[in-house]
Structure formats: C-alpha cells, structure tokens
Amino acid sequence: MSWLPKQRVVAPVDMSADSVEAIRLALQLVEDPSSLHVVHVIPELSPMEPGVASGDITDETRRAHIEKQLRQKLKDEHRLEGLNIVVRVGVSHRQIVKYADEIKAELVVIAPHGRSSVANLLLGSTAERVVHNAHCPVLVVKKPRS
Amino acid sequence: MLRKKSAHYFFFWPLVIALAVAFVLPASGVHAQDAGESVPLEVASADSATSTTSEKVNQFFNSALGSVNGVIANVLFFSVTGDALRSEKWDKKTETPIVNEETGETETEVLRFPFIVALLIFGGIFFTIILKFINLRGLKHSVDVVRGRFDDPADEGEVSHFRALTSALSATVGLGNIAGVAVAIQTGGPGAVFWMTMAGFFGMAAKFSECTLGQMYRNTNPDGTISGGPMYYLERGMKTYGTAFGFIGKALAILFAVMVMGGAFGGGNMFQSNQACEAIITAFGWEGTPAMKIGFGLLMAVSVAIVIIGGIKRIGAATSKIVPAMAAIYVIAALAVLFANFTQIPSAFASIIRQAFTDNAMFGGLIGVLIIGVTRASFSSEAGLGSASIAHSAAKTDEPVREGMVALLEPFIDTIIICNMTALVIVITGVYHDIDQTAGVALTQNAFRTVLPWFPMILAFCILLFAYSTMISWAYYGERGWIYLLDHFGEGTGLRTLIIFRIVFIFFTFVGAITSLQAVVDFSDMMILSMAFPNIIGLLILTPILLKAVNDYWRRFKSGEMQPDR
Numbered sequence: 013m014s015w016l017p018k019q020r021v022v023a024p025v026d027m028s029a030d031s032v033e034a035i036r037l038a039l040q041l042v043e044d045p046s047s048l049h050v051v052h053v054i055p056e057l058s059p060m061e062p063g064v065a066s067g068d069i070t071d072e073t074r075r076a077h078i079e080k081q082l083r084q085k086l087k088d089e090h091r092l093e094g095l096n097i098v099v100r101v102g103v104s105h106r107q108i109v110k111y112a113d114e115i116k117a118e119l120v121v122i123a124p125h126g127r128s129s130v131a132n133l134l135l136g137s138t139a140e141r142v143v144h145n146a147h148c149p150v151l152v153v154k155k156p157r158s
Numbered sequence: 159m160l161r162k163k164s165a166h167y168f169f170f171w172p173l174v175i176a177l178a179v180a181f182v183l184p185a186s187g188v189h190a191q192d193a194g195e196s197v198p199l200e201v202a203s204a205d206s207a208t209s210t211t212s213e214k215v216n217q218f219f220n221s222a223l224g225s226v227n228g229v230i231a232n233v234l235f236f237s238v239t240g241d242a243l244r245s246e247k248w249d250k251k252t253e254t255p256i257v258n259e260e261t262g263e264t265e266t267e268v269l270r271f272p273f274i275v276a277l278l279i280f281g282g283i284f285f286t287i288i289l290k291f292i293n294l295r296g297l298k299h300s301v302d303v304v305r306g307r308f309d310d311p312a313d314e315g316e317v318s319h320f321r322a323l324t325s326a327l328s329a330t331v332g333l334g335n336i337a338g339v340a341v342a343i344q345t346g347g348p349g350a351v352f353w354m355t356m357a358g359f360f361g362m363a364a365k366f367s368e369c370t371l372g373q374m375y376r377n378t379n380p381d382g383t384i385s386g387g388p389m390y391y392l393e394r395g396m397k398t399y400g401t402a403f404g405f406i407g408k409a410l411a412i413l414f415a416v417m418v419m420g421g422a423f424g425g426g427n428m429f430q431s432n433q434a435c436e437a438i439i440t441a442f443g444w445e446g447t448p449a450m451k452i453g454f455g456l457l458m459a460v461s462v463a464i465v466i467i468g469g470i471k472r473i474g475a476a477t478s479k480i481v482p483a484m485a486a487i488y489v490i491a492a493l494a495v496l497f498a499n500f501t502q503i504p505s506a507f508a509s510i511i512r513q514a515f516t517d518n519a520m521f522g523g524l525i526g527v528l529i530i531g532v533t534r535a536s537f538s539s540e541a542g543l544g545s546a547s548i549a550h551s552a553a554k555t556d557e558p559v560r561e562g563m564v565a566l567l568e569p570f571i572d573t574i575i576i577c578n579m580t581a582l583v584i585v586i587t588g589v590y591h592d593i594d595q596t597a598g599v600a601l602t603q604n605a606f607r608t609v610l611p612w613f614p615m616i617l618a619f620c621i622l623l624f625a626y627s628t629m630i631s632w633a634y635y636g637e638r639g640w641i642y643l644l645d646h647f648g649e650g651t652g653l654r655t656l657i658i659f660r661i662v663f664i665f666f667t668f669v670g671a672i673t674s675l676q677a678v679v680d681f682s683d684m685m686i687l688s689m690a691f692p693n694i695i696g697l698l699i700l701t702p703i704l705l706k707a708v709n710d711y712w713r714r715f716k717s718g719e720m721q722p723d724r
Binding site: 077 | 316317318321322325380381382383384465466469470471473474475478549552630631633634637649650653654656
C-alpha cells in the first residue's frame with residue numbers, strides 16, 4: 013500500500029458515530045471526496061412484509077430512501093458532501109467485500125463495532141469479517157482510549 | 159440513526175430475568191397438580207411396547223406441549239371465579255348427565271373462567287361503549303375508505319387501505335373460520351356460535367382501537383418501510399404519560415413481543431399445519447398413520463421454509479392474491495349448502511340462540527358455552543390480540559383513525575359473516591351430533607359432504623392454502639416480535655439473527671402436523687390468547703389518547719372537512 017492519495021477507498025457505514033469517524037479518516041487518505049465510496053448495507057426484507065407482498069416496496073425504493081437520508085444526514089450533521097454513496101441489499105460483510113472487489117478498491121476503512129458488545133460477543137462484528145474476507149488492505153479505525 | 163441508550167435500555171435485562179423466573183417457577187411443580195386436570199391430552203396408550211418410533215415421536219411432543227400448556231395455564235389463565243362456578247358432568251355419547259349412584263345427584267366439576275377470557279370480554283365491551291358504538295356508526299365510512307375513496311398516494315406508508323386489509327385478512331381468515339367453528343360446536347354446542355358472533359361484534363371496537371394506535375405510534379424506517387404494532391404503541395404511547403408509565407409500557411411491549419412469537423408458533427403455525435394435515439387425510443379418506451403425518455409435516459415445513467428462509471417473494475405475493483379467491487369459493491359453497499337446506503335456516507338460528515342461554519348443560523351451561531365462544535372468536539378474528547395492528551400500521555395514510563375504521567371490518571367479515579356460514583352449515587346438516595369426530599376440520603368437511611359430495615377435496619385444497627398463507631403471515635408477525643426484542647442488543651441484531659426464529663418456526667410447523675388436535679388447540683389457544691394480556695392492558699391505559707384522536711377525526715369527518723376523492 014503506497015502512501016500516495018488513493019483513488020478508490022471504501023468506507024462502510026452503519027449510521028453510528030464511529031462510522032462517521034471512519035469516513036473522516038478515510039477522507040484524509042483520498043485525493044478527492046468523490047474517490048471515497050461510502051457503502052451502507054441494508055438487510056433483505058421478509059417476503060410477507062405487506063409492502064413487499066403487494067409490490068409497493070422494492071429494493072429500489074428502499075435504496076433510494078436510504079441514500080437520500082444518508083446523504084442528508086452526512087451533510088447536515090457532519091458537513092460531509094460530495095461522497096459516493098452506495099446502498100446494497102444483503103448480508104453486510106459479503107456486500108462490502110463484493111463492492112470493494114467490484115471497484116477494485118485500494119483500501120477499506122471501517123469502524124470496529126457495528127453492534128453493541130453483547131451482540132459482538134455472540135455474532136462477531138462486521139469489521140472482523142471484512143478483515144477476514146477482503147482482498148485489499150483494511151484499516152480498522154479504533155478510537156484512542158479516552 | 160444514532161443509537162440512543164435510553165433509560166429504558168437498562169431495564170431490559172432485569173425484565174428478561176423477571177419474565178424467565180415468572181415462567182419457570184410455576185413449571186417447577188408449584189402448580190403441577192392443576193396443570194394436569196386443565197389440559198386433557200390425547201396421549202396414546204402408555205404401555206407402548208409395540209409402538210413404533212413415529213408413535214414415540216408423536217407421544218413425546220404431545221406430552222411436551224401438555225407441560226408447556228400447564229405452565230401458562232397458571233400465569234394468565236387462572237380462573238377469575240375461583241372454584242365458585244360448577245358445571246354438570248355429562249356423558250357426551252348418550253347425551254345424558256352422569257349421576258352419582260350413591261347420592262342420586264348429578265356430578266359436577268369446577269368451571270374455570272380464565273382471566274384472559276374475562277379480559278377479552280371486558281375489553282370488547284369497554285371499547286364499544288367508550289367509542290359510542292363505533293362498530294355500528296363507523297361501518298359505512300369504513301367501506302368507503304376500503305374502496306379507496308380517501309386514498310392519497312402521497313401519504314407516508316407502504317400500502318393502500320385495501321391492501322392493508324387484505325394482508326391482515328390473509329392472516330385472519332382461514333382455519334379459525336373453518337376448523338375453529340367446528341371445534342366451538344363440538345365443545346360448546348350450537349350455542350357457542352351465538353357467543354362467537356357477539357364476541358366478533360364487540361371485537362370490532364377492540365380491533366379498531368389497536369389498529370388506530372398502531373398507526374399513531376408506528377416507526378418509519380430509514381428505508382421507507384414501516385414498523386408498527388403493539389410493541390410500538392405500548393412503548394411510545396405510554397412514554398407520553400411520563401417515566402413511570404414509560405417503564406410499564408416498555409415491560410408490556412417486551413411481554414407482547416415474547417407473546418407474539420408464541421402466538422406465531424401456536425395458532426399461527428401448529429394449529430394450521432395440524433388442521434391442514436387433518437383436512438387432506440379426511441378428504442381422501444386415508445388412515446392417518448403417524449408415518450403419513452410425519453411425511454406431511456415435513457412437506458409443510460419445506461413449503462414454508464421456501465418462502466420464509468428461501469425468501470421467494472413471488473410465492474408470498476401469489477398467496478396474498480389467491481387467498482381472497484379461496485375465501486370467495488368457500489363462501490359460495492357454504493351458500494350452496496344453505497340454499498339446499500334453506501327451510502332449515504330459521505330453526506338452525508333458533509337452536510343457536512336458544513342453546514346460547516338454555517339447554518346447554520352438556521357443554522358447561524351458559525358460562526361454559528360463552529367461554530368457548532369468546533375463545534374461538536378471538537382465535538379466529540384476532541380482535542384484542544394486537545396482531546393485526548402490525549399489518550395495518552403499514553397502510554399509507556396520515557389519518558391513523560382511518561386505518562382503524564378499515565380494521566373494524568375484519569372481525570365483521572371474519573367472525574360475523576364467515577364463521578356464521580360455517581356454523582350454519584354444521585348445524586343444519588346435523589353432523590355435530592356424532593361425537594366420535596374429534597378432529598375439528600373433519601366435521602366441517604363432513605357437513606359439506608352431505609350436500610356437495612365432491613367439495614371436501616376442493617375444501618382440503620382451500621384449507622391447505624389458507625393454512626399456508628396464515629403460516630407465512632404469522633411468521634412475519636412473529637418476526638416483528640423477534641426483531642423488536644433482539645434490537646435491544648444493538649440496532650440490526652434482530653434482522654441479522656432472524657434465521658434462528660425462522661428455523662424454530664419451521665420446526666413448529668412440523669411438530670404441529672404430527673401432534674394430536676387437543677394438545678395443539680390447548681397450546682395454540684394459550685399462546686395466542688396470552689397476547690391479549692399486554693395488549694388490552696395497554697389499550698385501556700392509552701384510552702384517553704385514543705378517544706381524543708377518534709373524536710377529532712369524527713368531528714372533521716362529520717363537518718365535511720374531508721371530502722372523498724372520487
């Protein structure tokens with residue numbers, strides 16, 4: 013991994029404060045905000061969700077909703093603009109790795125905890141799985157002890 | 159969204175532990191003696207030296223379910239009248255009272271009036287009165303709303319009023335209307351139907367209340383989907399009263415989430431697969447061997463798994479479109495039977511009404527029949543249980559009360575119309591006098607067979623589809639409970655771990671098919687009716703909020719402020 017500014021960096025987010033920290037750090041490593049791909053993964057819906065059964069809710073409508081909200085939130089609350097926002101449907105770590113492969117990412121920057129500690133203990137974190145499965149360097153952004 | 163650790167979050171663990179203790183303690187023998195007598199089980203003969211493996215499997219589940227039944231029986235189904243009420247013991251074969259040979263008096267037994275049934279009755283009547291008979295005055299308006307005359311596509315939500323209604327109905331209309339009525343008549347005589355109808359009528363107000371509140375306190379997720387239902391109005395609605403109520407609301411919400419999973423496993427799943435299996439066996443005149451039931455159970459489990467684990471959206475969508483057609487076929491067939499015997503309709507109605515009040519000692523007298531009627535009506539229409547509120551909260555509207563109006567139609571269609579049709583068919587054809595038929599749905603099939611000999615085959619097919627759609631709809635309800643609970647461990651945990659719930663659900667589908675009806679009905683009743691406890695208590699506390707919204711809506715509606723679009 014060279015120290016030069018990067019062209020394609022993936023920063024997975026889960027709408028928590030930690031993942032915003034990861035975005036900020038990733039921004040220092042890229043040439044331009046548009047080189048940073050902020051990925052948010054939403055899970056599949058139950059086929060019996062009323063809107064799914066009737067066809068009113070599709071992955072497309074969900075993706076559009078999330079993208080709009082995420083963009084707005086990053087802009088209003090964190091003054092982050094001009095980022096590439098990508099919303100994928102499926103299992104978090106698989107989709108993140110898949111997307112990183114697709115764009116031939118040079119680096120993935122991720123916050124360690126996607127869940128509370130109890131769930132982490134039982135299920136493992138998304139970050140752990142991305143570290144295991146990614147085909148590029150992964151930077152896990154840990155917070156310094158306060 | 160940033161995850162906020164509210165004060166309620168820290169109450170979660172103590173609550174889970176308290177709940178676990180509440181359920182486990184009675185199991186450890188404190189009430190064991192009571193459990194045995196309240197739960198009659200059809201366990202096959204114990205001296206099973208010759209029994210096959212499949213029979214042993216069957217026995218194991220029968221007795222396992224029996225012990226679970228016993229535990230819940232003591233927590234929410236204790237008798238509100240204690241031992242004060244007694245009913246006569248009758249020999250149902252000869253239809254005569256059992257007389258004690260020494261004293262010459264008729265033998266009696268304690269008649270239990272379960273707390274939860276009392277709560278359901280109270281809830282229905284309370285909401286009917288406090289909402290000034292919304293179940294009558296709102297009927298016309300609710301039909302207009304369903305017809306889409308007040309739809310606004312720009313409103314937030316997932317589906318139109320009509321879709322929300324059909325989606326809730328596909329969970330509601332089904333075996334409760336076909337097999338449930340048969341069970342009611344078998345155990346409570348024709349009189350039980352009268353009380354079912356009454357419960358359906360009062361249930362309309364309860365259903366209205368829960369669906370209105372479900373809309374008021376629903377949560378719009380970042381992806382535009384809706385999460386709603388009792389968990390949300392119990393938690394958020396009560397919070398508006400202050401911290402103390404917020405805590406109670408949270409406790410009730412967690413309790414409901416646990417109960418809705420139980421209801422999904424029981425009435426929404428096991429009862430369905432059990433009766434679907436029974437319907438197929440009866441329709442083709444097969445002998446229901448345990449091996450056959452195991453095969454059928456596996457088949458059912460796989461079919462459910464295809465949708466809920468395989469995530470095949472097309473099947474879910476297809477079922478939701480076929481079910482209304484099936485319901486129509488069923489109603490037409492029932493009308494055909496009634497038409498063929500139309501001279502007997504008045505006398506059938508007469509005996510339904512008469513036996514609701516008198517001539518019903520064999521079924522436990524007036525109170526005994528009333529309890530059976532109310533139980534079966536609640537099971538069928540789900541009014542007061544809160545489950546339909548989950549589906550109705552997805553409707554596109556900015557007027558919560560309007561969706562309540564739509565929901566009002568549900569008990570009307572389900573219990574007052576469809577259940578009564580089944581009941582008339584069974585009463586007119588007289589098949590219920592043969593008490594050897596213990597398998598619920600088989601009774602309905604035989605009733606139809608007397609007039610339409612070929613119909614049981616079609617009925618079996620309808621039942622299969624009804625059962626299937628009810629199972630996948632209830633899987634969804636149960637999932638919402640699971641997600642609500644598990645999300646306390648971090649946002650998104652519920653959805654990520656959903657597979658665990660789904661696997662357990664499918665396991666219960668299989669168990670339901672191979673277990674005896676009595677054990678399944680007892681378990682399903684307890685699980686599904688238990689949902690009424692947190693729900694109705696919560697509804698009662700939230701009544702002021704509900705009343706304010708309803709009165710405001712009705713005033714605007716009457717003043718002509720809301721004009722229908724078309």
